[in-house]
Amino acid sequence: MNGSEGRTSPVGFDQEHSRRDFLKTAAWATAALSAAGIGGFGIASRSANAAHVNYPTYQGLGDAAIFSFALQLERLEGTFYARGVDAGLFSGPALAQIAAIRDHEMAHVDAITSTLSGAGAPIPPAPNFTFPPGTFQDPGAFLQLAATFEPVGIGAYGGAAAALESKDLLAAALSIHNVECQHRVAINILNGVQPPNNLAFEPSLPLPAVQQAVAPFGITG
Amino acid sequence: MEKNTINVPGAEGFAQPRTRRDFFKTLAVAGAGAAAGASLFTSKKALAQGSTDADIFNFALTLEFLEREFYQRALDAGVLSGAALGVVTNLRDHEAAHVDAITDALQGAGATPVAKPNFTFPQGAFSSQASIINLAATFEPVGVGAYLGAGPMIQNPDFLEAAGTIAGVEGDHVVAINNLQGVVPPANTAFAQALTMDQVLAAVAPFLGMGSMPATGGPGE
Numbered sequence: 001m002n003g004s005e006g007r008t009s010p011v012g013f014d015q016e017h018s019r020r021d022f023l024k025t026a027a028w029a030t031a032a033l034s035a036a037g038i039g040g041f042g043i044a045s046r047s048a049n050a051a052h053v054n055y056p057t058y059q060g061l062g063d064a065a066i067f068s069f070a071l072q073l074e075r076l077e078g079t080f081y082a083r084g085v086d087a088g089l090f091s092g093p094a095l096a097q098i099a100a101i102r103d104h105e106m107a108h109v110d111a112i113t114s115t116l117s118g119a120g121a122p123i124p125p126a127p128n129f130t131f132p133p134g135t136f137q138d139p140g141a142f143l144q145l146a147a148t149f150e151p152v153g154i155g156a157y158g159g160a161a162a163a164l165e166s167k168d169l170l171a172a173a174l175s176i177h178n179v180e181c182q183h184r185v186a187i188n189i190l191n192g193v194q195p196p197n198n199l200a201f202e203p204s205l206p207l208p209a210v211q212q213a214v215a216p217f218g219i220t221g
Numbered sequence: 222m223e224k225n226t227i228n229v230p231g232a233e234g235f236a237q238p239r240t241r242r243d244f245f246k247t248l249a250v251a252g253a254g255a256a257a258g259a260s261l262f263t264s265k266k267a268l269a270q271g272s273t274d275a276d277i278f279n280f281a282l283t284l285e286f287l288e289r290e291f292y293q294r295a296l297d298a299g300v301l302s303g304a305a306l307g308v309v310t311n312l313r314d315h316e317a318a319h320v321d322a323i324t325d326a327l328q329g330a331g332a333t334p335v336a337k338p339n340f341t342f343p344q345g346a347f348s349s350q351a352s353i354i355n356l357a358a359t360f361e362p363v364g365v366g367a368y369l370g371a372g373p374m375i376q377n378p379d380f381l382e383a384a385g386t387i388a389g390v391e392g393d394h395v396v397a398i399n400n401l402q403g404v405v406p407p408a409n410t411a412f413a414q415a416l417t418m419d420q421v422l423a424a425v426a427p428f429l430g431m432g433s434m435p436a437t438g439g440p441g442e
Contacts, residue, residue, distance in 0.1 A: 097406035107411040158385045162378035171415060174372045174385060178365055178413035181389035185396040186408035195307040197397035200318040202389030204382055 057207035058163035064121040066160045067169065070176075071112045072127060072219045073153055073210075078105035079129050080149065087136040094139075094190055101183050108176050115169070127218040143191050150184040152213045155205025177202075272418075274380045275332035277371045280418070281384070282323045284367055286337040287428055288360055289316040291346075295357075298347035305350050308397050312357070315394070319387050326383060340428050358398045363424045364391035366416030 058066060081102035084090070090098050116123055134141050157177035164170045181202050188196035211219075292313035295301065301309055327334045346356055368388030375381040392413055399407035416424075 093405045097408060100406045100409055104408075104411040111412075154389060158382065158389065161372075161385050162381045167373040170381075171369070171373045174369050174388065175412045175415065177385060178369060178389055178392040179408075179411060181392040182396045182408040182410070182413070185393045186406065189396070189400050189407060194304060195311045195397060196400065197308060197311050197315070197390075197393045199390060199393065200315040201322075201386040202393070204386065 058160045061160075061163065061207075063165050063169050064116065064119060066164060067112050067116055068121065068124050070156065070160070070173070071109065071116065072124060073156055073214065074105050074108040074112060075126050076129055076214060076217055076219060077149055077153060078102060078109050080131065080135075080145070081105060083131075083136050084142050084146075087142075089136065089139045089142055097186050097190060101186065104179055104183070108179075111172070115172075127220070129218045131217065143187060146187045147184075147191060148213075150180055150187055151203070152205065152210055153180040154184060154202050156207075156210040158202060158204030159206055159210070161204075272371075272374055274375055274377050275327060275330060277375060277384075278323050278327050278380065279332070279335045280421075281367065281371070281387075282320065282327070282335055283338060283429075284364055284421070284425065285316055285319040285323060287340055287425060288364060289313065289320050290337075290340050291342065291356070291360065292316060294342070294347055295353045298353070300347070301350050301353065305354060305401050308401060309353070309357075312394055312397070315390055319390070322383065322387070326380065330377075330380075338429055341430050342428065354398060354401050357394075358402060359424075361391055361394040361398055362414070363416065363421055364388075365395060366414055367418075367421040369413055369415035370417055370421070372415075 061069070081098055085095065085099050085102055113123055132141075132145070135145055136142060154177060157173050157180060161170060161173050161177065164173060184202075185196045188198065205213075292309055295309055296306075296313055324334045343356070345352055347353060365388060368384055368391060372381060372384055372388065375384055396407045399409070
């Protein structure tokens with residue numbers, strides 16, 4: 001299984017390289033999640049280590065910018081799940097779940113877009129998303145990537161919530177945050193994780209961690 | 222099984238159009254006009270008067286006490302096996318962790334945590350795996366709704382973030398329970414539903430001996 005020794009073409013090398021970069025990113029995100037989870041509870045770790053648990057970048061963004069960033073994350077997720085459905089990787093209950101998640105993410109995109117428009121805020125152009133090679137050729141690879149996406153979305157909403165000025169938008173963000181958590185467990189179920197409800201706290205992520213996690217997919221804002 | 226029916230909105234109720242309508246109303250989207258929408262981003266409208274963060278967290282603590290006791294008694298009943306046993310064991314552990322975290326947070330803020338009430342459960346609540354899982358399916362959306370409803374009322378950003386990390390886990394639980402019940406797909410709502418404090422109280426009153434629920438049940442009786 002030592003694939004790095006078996007490369008026979010530049011293309012294969014590039015793909016392997018991309019894949020390693022991606023896995024590095026995923027590992028990094030996972031490490032960030034683990035770090036965020038240390039201590040388990042925000043309040044306890046905050047008082048002990050305040051410098052690492054403030055979210056100054058969320059705090060400085062403002063509501064419109066936070067929701068613009070959320071829009072890109074939702075677009076990324078919606079695109080990912082739509083391509084997963086279109087690729088024909090799934091059938092039966094798994095397809096029902098992946099299609100439902102796609103629909104949820106698209107509903108989030110629509111709601112956030114309408115909110116930004118209603119507020120007169122600009123709608124950022126949709127990025128050209130890029131995914132690791134093979135993502136849509138194998139259900140296992142797809143679900144592994146899904147398992148890394150969901151905690152990033154969760155962490156972003158969780159981290160940004162306290163920075164929102166509008167209580168209405170806060171309520172909306174908490175509602176969506178909860179659905180992303182539900183997706184995480186749904187993906188666990190599809191990945192055979194037992195039991196799928198395997199966290200006592202859903203960690204928040206600082207903005208730079210979210211940005212670094214999604215940059216390889218084309219979100220540079 | 223009929224005896225386990227409690228005055229709680231069913232899982233369907235949380236996924237019905239009301240959810241989306243409320244959400245969109247909150248966001249003041251289509252047709253709201255730019256002027257109305259713009260006010261969303263500057264709205265400081267208070268959603269709650271008179272409830273302090275400590276009040277809210279003490280309310281949450283009571284709910285977590287209830288869930289912890291329910292799942293502990295479910296495990297003690299010895300009727301769970303297989304995937305359900307694993308899921309419920311984690312449910313118990315998570316709710317216990319929430320009790321501890323909220324207690325610590327309240328004490329850290331100089332507030333006095335409420336004592337655990339004496340709970341009553343419907344007759345037959347712990348008689349079978351199905352009865353346990355059915356009742357759990359009514360508990361978990363209430364937990365989600367309580368946190369989502371209370372979230373925007375929370376003033377302290379640390380408390381808010383903590384509430385989010387817990388609320389997300391209650392959302393996790395909804396999906397895990399749905400899966401045990403054979404709901405396909407288990408993650409099936411695009412926007413998680415907030416509940417008012419009155420709705421939450423109405424749902425849990427029977428367990429606090431304030432309703433018509435028979436004060437019996439449990440493996441030891």
